[in-house]
Amino acid sequence: MRNGPKPDTTPVEVPDLRVTSSLSEMERRILDYMVVYLKTNTYQPSIREIGEEFGIKSTKTVSEHLQALADKGFLERDPSRSRGVRIVGMDLNAQTFSAPCYRDLGEMDRTIASDDVSQFVSLDRSMAAGTGCFTVTAPAGKLAAAGIAEGDLLVVEPVSGSQLEDGDVVVARMPSGLDYVKVHKEGSRLFLHPLPGEGAPVAIDDPSSLGQVGRVSGFYRRISPLPEASAPTTH
Numbered sequence: 739m740r741n742g743p744k745p746d747t748t749p750v751e752v753p754d755l756r757v758t759s760s761l762s763e764m765e766r767r768i769l770d771y772m773v774v775y776l777k778t779n780t781y782q783p784s785i786r787e788i789g790e791e792f793g794i795k796s797t798k799t800v801s802e803h804l805q806a807l808a809d810k811g812f813l814e815r816d817p818s819r820s821r822g823v824r825i826v827g828m829d830l831n832a833q834t835f836s837a838p839c840y841r842d843l844g845e846m847d848r849t850i851a852s853d854d855v856s857q858f859v860s861l862d863r864s865m866a867a868g869t870g871c872f873t874v875t876a877p878a879g880k881l882a883a884a885g886i887a888e889g890d891l892l893v894v895e896p897v898s899g900s901q902l903e904d905g906d907v908v909v910a911r912m913p914s915g916l917d918y919v920k921v922h923k924e925g926s927r928l929f930l931h932p933l934p935g936e937g938a939p940v941a942i943d944d945p946s947s948l949g950q951v952g953r954v955s956g957f958y959r960r961i962s963p964l965p966e967a968s969a970p971t972t973h
Contacts, residue, residue: 843916870896891958899948909952
């Protein structure tokens with residue numbers, strides 16, 4: 739086995755964002771908190787409780803955040819009731835979570851730096867790990883050997899280098915940036931082979947030094963056109 743260049747051990751940071759749509763950071767956090775609170779208590783938190791959770795002293799500021807969420811279609815508000823807020827489209831029995839969805843790995847790389855995810859997709863918890871999971875549209879040709887076609891939606895779960903198995907297809911940070919690679923193990927060493935079989939593998943002597951990467955755990959493929967939807971739903 740011919741060793742490649744010294745590996746880039748910069749970890750792949752997989753964002754933990756679970757809320758749908760292009761919201762501000764505070765709007766996203768408030769909506770996420772409201773979802774968890776509602777599932778736990780079966781009723782919504784008060785404006786004061788939301789303020790205490792996020793260190794916001796002004797109830798007016800909290801109300802403005804809630805109104806922004808309502809204006810964007812995520813909440814319905816009833817000013818006449820103390821806890822008169824309803825999360826649009828939320829099913830308390832749903833075993834799903836929202837994962838960031840990227841057009842390609844380049845978009846993911848740029849988004850990690852800006853923390854500004856614009857698209858999300860709901861996944862069943864029995865089909866994906868949840869925290870840190872993301873989805874990305876498969877590129878043309880690169881993953882054909884694994885039966886994955888251009889446009890398939892890949893489900894990628896976070897995993898440490900020491901947990902990788904022989905034959906895993908992963909998203910890892912290579913010298914050229916984020917890319918898809920196939921893992922080959924020889925004893926305690928890992929070799930990351932660029933896909934589809936182009937270029938020399940990168941040798942990893944200490945798998946734990948690789949940091950966090952994403953393992954492709956599955957994919958979704960539509961075999962018929964997507965019907966037009968009147969409006970998106972969340973959660």
